[in-house]
Amino acid sequence: xxxxxxxxxxxxxxxxxxxxxxxxxxxxxxxxxxxxxxxxxxxxxxxxxxxxxxxxxxxxxxxxxxxxxxxxxxxxxxxxxxxxxxxxxxxxxxxxxxxxxxxxxxxxxxxxxxx
Amino acid sequence: xxxxxxxxxxxxxxxxxxxxxxxxxxxxxxxxxxxxxxxxxxxxxxxxxxxxxxxxxxxxxxxxxxxxxxxxxxxxxxxxxxxxxxxxxxxxxxxxxxxxxxxxxxxxxxxxxx
Numbered sequence: 094x095x096x097x098x099x100x101x102x103x104x105x106x107x108x109x110x111x112x113x114x115x116x117x118x119x120x121x122x123x124x125x126x127x128x129x130x131x132x133x134x135x136x137x138x139x140x141x142x143x144x145x146x147x148x149x150x151x152x153x154x155x156x157x158x159x160x161x162x163x164x165x166x167x168x169x170x171x172x173x174x175x176x177x178x179x180x181x182x183x184x185x186x187x188x189x190x191x192x193x194x195x196x197x198x199x200x201x202x203x204x205x206x207x208x
Numbered sequence: 209x210x211x212x213x214x215x216x217x218x219x220x221x222x223x224x225x226x227x228x229x230x231x232x233x234x235x236x237x238x239x240x241x242x243x244x245x246x247x248x249x250x251x252x253x254x255x256x257x258x259x260x261x262x263x264x265x266x267x268x269x270x271x272x273x274x275x276x277x278x279x280x281x282x283x284x285x286x287x288x289x290x291x292x293x294x295x296x297x298x299x300x301x302x303x304x305x306x307x308x309x310x311x312x313x314x315x316x317x318x319x320x321x322x
Contacts, residue, residue, distance in 0.1 A: 097250075125308050136212075136299055136313035137251070144308040183250055187306075193264040194306040196241065198250040 095120045095188045097199035105205045106174050114169040114182050114202045122190030126167040128158055131181045131201075140182075143167060154178070174206045210234045214300050214314035221321055226288035229317045233282070233302030241311060242275055242285050243299040251299055257283065258306060290321045 096119045106112045118124055125144055129137040141152025148160045158169045167184060184199045213232040221227045233240050238259050243251035254273065256264040259280040268275065272291070277283040287294055297318050301311040 099250075127310055129313075134316075134318065136315045137301075139310045139312065142308070142310050187308075189307075193256060195253055195256060195264055196301075196303075196311055197253070198243075200250045201248070 095186055095195070095197050097184050097186050097197055099182075099184055099199035099202045101202050102200075103203045103205070105207060107207050108176055109173050112171050112174045112178070112204065112206070114184075114204060116167045116169065116184030116199060117165050118167060118184070118186040119165065120186060120188040120190070122188050124167075125187040125189065126158075126160060127185040127187075127196070128152065128156070128167075128169050129183045129185060129198075131183065137183060140169070176206045176208050179204055179206045210312075212300055212302055212312055212314035214298075214317055216317055217315060218318045219320070221290050221319070223292055223321050224289040226286065227290050227319065228287075229285045229298050229300075229319075231283045231285070231300030231314060233300070234312055237302035237304055237312075238280075239303045239306050239311075240277055240283050241301045241303075242283070243301065245297040245299055245316070247297075254285070263306070287319075290319075292321050295319055295321045 098117045127142045128140040131137045143150050143160045151157045182202050187196050240257040242254045245251045254268045255275045257277045275285045297316045299316045301313045303309045303311040
C-alpha cells in the first residue's frame with residue numbers, strides 16, 4: 094500500500110530565511126508526487142508536482158521541491174520565506190502501479206513564518 | 209478560471225439524520241474524489257470515481273455512507289444516519305485523469321453533527 098510521511102507537525106522559520114518542509118513516500122511502482130497548501134477553512138491548492146525528468150521542480154509562489162529517489166523523499170523548499178506563506182502544507186503521492194491509482198496525502202505540516 | 213463547486217459550504221445536522229453533499233467537478237475531468245478531513249489532519253480518501261464508475265471505495269463506511277456519479281459529471285455523497293464522529297470537512301476534488309495530472313479541490317463542506 095502506498096503511504097506518505099510528513100515527519101514534522103510544525104515548522105517555524107523567520108521571514109527572509111529559507112524554509113524546508115519534509116516529505117517521504119512509499120509506493121510499489123514509480124511515484125507521481127504533489128504538494129498542496131491549505132488556508133483555514135478552505136480547500137487545498139495545488140503548488141507543484143513531480144512526474145519525471147529533472148529532480149528539481151518549480152511551482153507557484155516561489156516554491157520548489159527536490160525529488161530524491163534513493164531517499165524516497167520530496168522536500169518542499171523556498172529560498173526566502175514570507176509571513177503570507179504561513180499555512181498547512183500537504184504532500185501527496187500517486188502510485189503508477191495499480192488500477193485505481195489513489196491520491197494519498199500525508200498528515201500535513203503547519204508552517205509558521207515569524208515576522 | 210474553472211473551479212470545483214461544492215454545496216453547501218456549512219451544514220449542521222442532528223445525529224441520526226440524513227445529510228447530503230453535492231459536487232460539480234471541472235468540466236472534462238474524468239476522475240472525481242471525495243475526501244474527509246478531520247481538523248488538523250490530512251485528507252482521507254473515501255471514494256474515487258472514474259467517469260461514472262467507482263474505482264476505489266475501500267475506506268467508505270458503506271453501512272452509512274453512499275456516493276454516486278450517475279452521468280459521470282456531478283456527484284452526491286450521502287450519510288444516513290449521521291453520527292457525532294462524522295463531524296469533519298468533506299472535500300471534493302477532480303482531475304483530468306488518474307495519471308500524472310494534479311487534482312483540483314473545491315472549498316469543502318464543513319459538517320457538524322450535534
